[in-house]
Amino acid sequence: TMARPWQAPWPLLPILVTLVALTYQAGKKTFISIEEVPAESNHVKDTLQFVMDEYNKESDDKYNFRIFRVLKIQKQITDHMEYHFNLDIRRTTCLKLETTNCAPQEGELHKQIMCNFSVFAMPWFEKYKIKKKKCINS
Numbered sequence: 458t459m460a461r462p463w464q465a466p467w468p469l470l471p472i473l474v475t476l477v478a479l480t481y482q483a484g485k486k487t488f489i490s491i492e493e494v495p496a497e498s499n500h501v502k503d504t505l506q507f508v509m510d511e512y513n514k515e516s517d518d519k520y521n522f523r524i525f526r527v528l529k530i531q532k533q534i535t536d537h538m539e540y541h542f543n544l545d546i547r548r549t550t551c552l553k554l555e556t557t558n559c560a561p562q563e564g565e566l567h568k569q570i571m572c573n574f575s576v577f578a579m580p581w582f583e584k585y586k587i588k589k590k591k592c593i594n595s
């Protein structure tokens with residue numbers, strides 16, 4: 458019949474869909490890696506320094522904030538490298554331009570902030586970019 462030529466290609470469609478889906482899945486598994494890394498590991502210190510410099514630049518607080526505790530660091534590799542930081546930062550006794558003997562503030566000026574940052578990092582070029590920042594006063 459005339460319908461015949463149309464019938465042949467159709468069984469291919471589900472196969473194609475399945476192939477595309479499988480390729481997509483395989484791609485995800487192959488190209489995304491996330492692992493927890495220690496604060497002392499390669500490039501993490503520089504990236505943390507960048508993050509806090511940016512944080513302090515943007516902050517209108519007259520005191521410097523510093524990392525008090527690192528709760529979690531994850532390194533994510535896709536087509537680029539990204540760090541996810543979970544940090545406890547505190548207001549210090551140092552004014553913006555001071556950098557030595559910066560102890561956390563106590564008493565009325567005590568301030569603790571929990572922050573999550575996602576940072577695009579190309580440490581070998583000293584290039585970083587904060588992609589996400591979420592901070593909550595605690």
Ligand SMILES: *[C@@H]1O[C@H](CO)[C@@H](O)[C@H](O)[C@H]1NC(C)=O
Nearest residue numbers: 529543571572573591592593
């Ligand atoms: C940061 O991320 C963690 C999960 O890794 C979550 O439990 C926490 O609530 C987040 N904190 C903020 C300030 O978004």
